Amino acid sequence: MSLAAPVMSSSVESLPTHESDAVRRDRMRRRNGSLAVFAVLAALAVVFLREVPSWMDSGIQRWAQDRYKWSITNRQTSPVFRWLFNPLTDFLTWSVEHTETLLLDLRWPGVVALIAAIGWRTGGVQAALAGAGAMVGVGVIADFDPAMRTLAIMTVSVVIALVIGIPLGVLSARSDRLERVLRVVLDTAQVLPIFVYFSPVQLFFGLKFAPAVVVTVVYALPPAVRLTNLGLRQVPVVANEVGHSFGATSLQQLFKVQLPLAKNTILLGLNQVIMMAFAIVVLASLLGTGDLGQSVLAGLQKQHVGQAFAAGMGIVLMAVALDRVSTGRPERPLSRQNRLPAVPRNWITPISVAAVALVVVLANAFDWRRFPSSLTYDISSPIDSAVDWVQRNLRKDVPIIGGTQAISDFLVIRVLNPMKEFLLWLPWLVIVVGIAFIGWLSRGWRLAATIAVCLLLIATMGTIPGGGGQIQMWDHAMDTLSQVLVAIALSVLIAFPLGVWAGRSDAVHRVLRPFLDIAQVLPQFVYLIPVVFLFSIGRAAGVVACVVYAVPPCIRLTALGMREVPTSPREAAISFGATGGQEMRRVQLPLARKAILLGINQTLLMVLATVIIAALVGAGALGLVSYEATSKPNLKFGQGVAGGLSIVLLAIMLDRLTQAWGTRPNREEKQSR
Amino acid sequence: MISVRDLWKVYGPRAQRIVGAAEADLPRGDLQARFGNVVAMRDISLDVAPGEVFVVMGLSGSGKSTLIRCITRLIEPTSGTVLVDGADVTAAGKDELLQIRRHKVSMVFQHFGLLPHRTLLDNVAFGLELRGVGKAERRERAGGVLELVGLPSMGDYKPHQLSGGQQQRVGLARALATNPDIMLFDEPFSALDPLIRREMQDEIVRLRREVSKTMMFITHDLSEALRLGDRIAIMRDGRFVQVGTPAEVVMEPADEYVANFVRDVPRSHVVPVDSVMGPASEGPFAGEVESGSKVREAVGLVAHSDLPVRVVSGGRTVGTLDRVGVLSVIATEES
Numbered sequence A: 001m002s003l004a005a006p007v008m009s010s011s012v013e014s015l016p017t018h019e020s021d022a023v024r025r026d027r028m029r030r031r032n033g034s035l036a037v038f039a040v041l042a043a044l045a046v047v048f049l050r051e052v053p054s055w056m057d058s059g060i061q062r063w064a065q066d067r068y069k070w071s072i073t074n075r076q077t078s079p080v081f082r083w084l085f086n087p088l089t090d091f092l093t094w095s096v097e098h099t100e101t102l103l104l105d106l107r108w109p110g111v112v113a114l115i116a117a118i119g120w121r122t123g124g125v126q127a128a129l130a131g132a133g134a135m136v137g138v139g140v141i142a143d144f145d146p147a148m149r150t151l152a153i154m155t156v157s158v159v160i161a162l163v164i165g166i167p168l169g170v171l172s173a174r175s176d177r178l179e180r181v182l183r184v185v186l187d188t189a190q191v192l193p194i195f196v197y198f199s200p201v202q203l204f205f206g207l208k209f210a211p212a213v214v215v216t217v218v219y220a221l222p223p224a225v226r227l228t229n230l231g232l233r234q235v236p237v238v239a240n241e242v243g244h245s246f247g248a249t250s251l252q253q254l255f256k257v258q259l260p261l262a263k264n265t266i267l268l269g270l271n272q273v274i275m276m277a278f279a280i281v282v283l284a285s286l287l288g289t290g291d292l293g294q295s296v297l298a299g300l301q302k303q304h305v306g307q308a309f310a311a312g313m314g315i316v317l318m319a320v321a322l323d324r325v326s327t328g329r330p331e332r333p334l335s336r337q338n339r340l341p342a343v344p345r346n347w348i349t350p351i352s353v354a355a356v357a358l359v360v361v362l363a364n365a366f367d368w369r370r371f372p373s374s375l376t377y378d379i380s381s382p383i384d385s386a387v388d389w390v391q392r393n394l395r396k397d398v399p400i401i402g403g404t405q406a407i408s409d410f411l412v413i414r415v416l417n418p419m420k421e422f423l424l425w426l427p428w429l430v431i432v433v434g435i436a437f438i439g440w441l442s443r444g445w446r447l448a449a450t451i452a453v454c455l456l457l458i459a460t461m462g463t464i465p466g467g468g469g470q471i472q473m474w475d476h477a478m479d480t481l482s483q484v485l486v487a488i489a490l491s492v493l494i495a496f497p498l499g500v501w502a503g504r505s506d507a508v509h510r511v512l513r514p515f516l517d518i519a520q521v522l523p524q525f526v527y528l529i530p531v532v533f534l535f536s537i538g539r540a541a542g543v544v545a546c547v548v549y550a551v552p553p554c555i556r557l558t559a560l561g562m563r564e565v566p567t568s569p570r571e572a573a574i575s576f577g578a579t580g581g582q583e584m585r586r587v588q589l590p591l592a593r594k595a596i597l598l599g600i601n602q603t604l605l606m607v608l609a610t611v612i613i614a615a616l617v618g619a620g621a622l623g624l625v626s627y628e629a630t631s632k633p634n635l636k637f638g639q640g641v642a643g644g645l646s647i648v649l650l651a652i653m654l655d656r657l658t659q660a661w662g663t664r665p666n667r668e669e670k671q672s673r
Numbered sequence B: 001m002i003s004v005r006d007l008w009k010v011y012g013p014r015a016q017r018i019v020g021a022a023e024a025d026l027p028r029g030d031l032q033a034r035f036g037n038v039v040a041m042r043d044i045s046l047d048v049a050p051g052e053v054f055v056v057m058g059l060s061g062s063g064k065s066t067l068i069r070c071i072t073r074l075i076e077p078t079s080g081t082v083l084v085d086g087a088d089v090t091a092a093g094k095d096e097l098l099q100i101r102r103h104k105v106s107m108v109f110q111h112f113g114l115l116p117h118r119t120l121l122d123n124v125a126f127g128l129e130l131r132g133v134g135k136a137e138r139r140e141r142a143g144g145v146l147e148l149v150g151l152p153s154m155g156d157y158k159p160h161q162l163s164g165g166q167q168q169r170v171g172l173a174r175a176l177a178t179n180p181d182i183m184l185f186d187e188p189f190s191a192l193d194p195l196i197r198r199e200m201q202d203e204i205v206r207l208r209r210e211v212s213k214t215m216m217f218i219t220h221d222l223s224e225a226l227r228l229g230d231r232i233a234i235m236r237d238g239r240f241v242q243v244g245t246p247a248e249v250v251m252e253p254a255d256e257y258v259a260n261f262v263r264d265v266p267r268s269h270v271v272p273v274d275s276v277m278g279p280a281s282e283g284p285f286a287g288e289v290e291s292g293s294k295v296r297e298a299v300g301l302v303a304h305s306d307l308p309v310r311v312v313s314g315g316r317t318v319g320t321l322d323r324v325g326v327l328s329v330i331a332t333e334e335s
């Protein structure tokens, strides 16, 4: 609370007695509270053991394992499966398989032509060329056939996301209540790390395409709903009145007025849906899809960076192709609109259909089945030799920075291990009460109770085999927590100064902006590749990947918070003779505090998601527990469920806590109550 | 044609209990603070005769838009009745209301309200399209109306390619295209600059001559009200403070508020020649003015000649006006 800036002092002075009363009461309350809590902490630490006592195991793992077993034996007989999940599974599998067959039957020239045709229609010749070029690039660098499987999964997921998402968006634009509910549900679903979903979807949809599509839809749905809702709500009041005043029925209103006016926003949503689907489809390949995504992950896990890179490039290129052709043409300025397009607009569709058909017929006639090997370029061997070179030359004895091995050793030995060991050394109840106490200080009893419940529930998740014995889920959670804390600390350490700088200097902002923009659209898996390239695998690599992933949004949000501070108080400070530094510390930073803390809250959730996913590159902990189960559900399904639940609980706890910081009522607000 | 009785619009919770109650007379801030209600319009009654132009004038926030939207229930009135061409709008079911909106009444909006994704032709044809008129027919009719408002052969343009004045011509055409008996205008020209506004007012005057429509016209511009209105209602804090012809409003303001409003209006701009003319006589005359036109139209004629001016109606002389008569009106302006 040292942030009470001079700008606020006028109100403070005008209410001297209230102020001191309130402050005194506040301080008293805190001191008493602190003493009491410390006393309790100490007592608990003495009374209880370090470890979570075994009687706290709720048996959830066994319970979940039994459900799984039951689902296997009753898959053909239970009505839930027979009438709901099995038909759904069959439908999804059928859709993906047929889309894949269709794409393969088009042959690669047909697919390229199709992409070009779509691009031509939506964004003109430029988009057509960019889309086709990127698509050819997929064939050059990666395997075309598995890429088509990825494309098929992606396409089916996108279509389903739109079919569900757009009507939901329409409904939520008409009801504030539904909008609120949907936002909470979808946002929560989207911030949870993907591994959390693996066990449930496996239970209901088995393995391979169907669960992969379901998981992808979970993440691809929110932008469809959100932007449809936004687009419809942005329809000007007068446009709505016009429709009604001429006697439109509510369907006419929707289709003739609202949807056309919301079209651009909804298309933006489509674009985001596609990008999100690409990001997720790679991770969903862990469910056994056998597509390009699986090559990426397998490459990473086996440290075949070249393989991962080639497949990853293929996916990124495919994403670029679809991005180009789905972005559409921005509103053209008047001057250019009057220039006649080379081909009349209503010819484009027939011409493209004819052209694509011709290409497909030719491709089939000459049986251009596989992408010609003379055109492919094996990018994996140069990458692999680069990795070798890095291993040989950058691991050790690099001047100043010391080398990647040194950095990674430092992170593990000096930072991660002590942090983890400290958390494990603390009696577990001390952690529960301690974090709840922080919550109480930040927001009061409600938050404290939420935190305590989350942590206590984690303690009931039981143990799993490992390290030659049984390891408490609690210990895995503390491992994950330690990685999150280290990663967020490093991210903030790097991002905060840069963000503040970018928030104050237009030049810096301009320089950083393009990088931040690109970083925003890159999916998580893309960050893993260069990190493994440099740091091999392990917990250090995981933390570095998190930092790399989290720093750009953290910079962006900090800079945004700084920039949103209104200019008048800043100018006032300057006019009273504040130096630039004084103005920043006493005016801009305090006023930007909430926005920055909210930014950190968002970053934290991204970090958590990445820490979990980093289990793929050896970060272990809860991430490993939850995704490992997918490959051996007969033995480990229960562990997967418990691990996933622990992640959810951890996420809720961290989210609530940091959100409380971001929205903590400041002194004036408290006073006015 | 339009008949409104005891119409109220109260925003906020349990609005019904405010209607007609003592609370309605509380100062705005108090009412809002204590009950959370806002009285946007209170106790409005009015009748608009067929072919009449009824202007509602008032400052921003006085409830004009609320009133005009209640006519077709774009805003749901809290209580009171609205009859349009004999049909009770306030009691109408969903379908009947749609029919009234589609066939009887159309509206021109302050910020034009053109749909940006449609061409001008399709904008104008919008009302017909909602009615289910076939594509060829509605386009043909829309083309005709566009011509009527002075935008022939611009049907394929998009709204954003037009100037404000042209856009409002399209707004006008759209309202005309459904061939309604009643047209509602909510400050249609207030977003236009003065010259264009003037042009558009002339357009309305011309339309009135060519196609006889009943019009309800909202404005906050007094000179516009005086030019266009057969009758003018002055609105303040949601109620009518005076309803009368332009001359009545200017010559006999009902209260201080209206008086302040019309103080600067030259009397000769609102007083019709008929009210100061003498009996008909044989010439010679300096010229002639139409019966019903304003005194100022005769000023130029009597200024350059000692002869009186002839007032004609349907080609027949109904009276004469001389310099003294004209000056007697102008003399009252300096008080």
Ligand SMILES: Nc1ncnc2c1ncn2[C@@H]1O[C@H](COP(=O)(O)OP(=O)(O)O)[C@@H](O)[C@H]1O
Pocket (backbone or CB within 6 Å): B011, B012, B038, B039, B040, B058, B059, B060, B061, B062, B063, B064, B065, B066, B067
């Ligand atoms: N949805 C609403 N809720 C509360 N008050 C409203 C609402 N809409 C309009 N009002 C109030 O009703 C009054 C009349 O508004 P309006 O009819 O738009 O005035 P005008 O068109 O004369 O400028 C205004 O004081 C406005 O604040």
Ligand SMILES: [Mg+2]
Pocket (backbone or CB within 6 Å): B064, B065, B066, B187
């Ligand atoms: Mg208005």
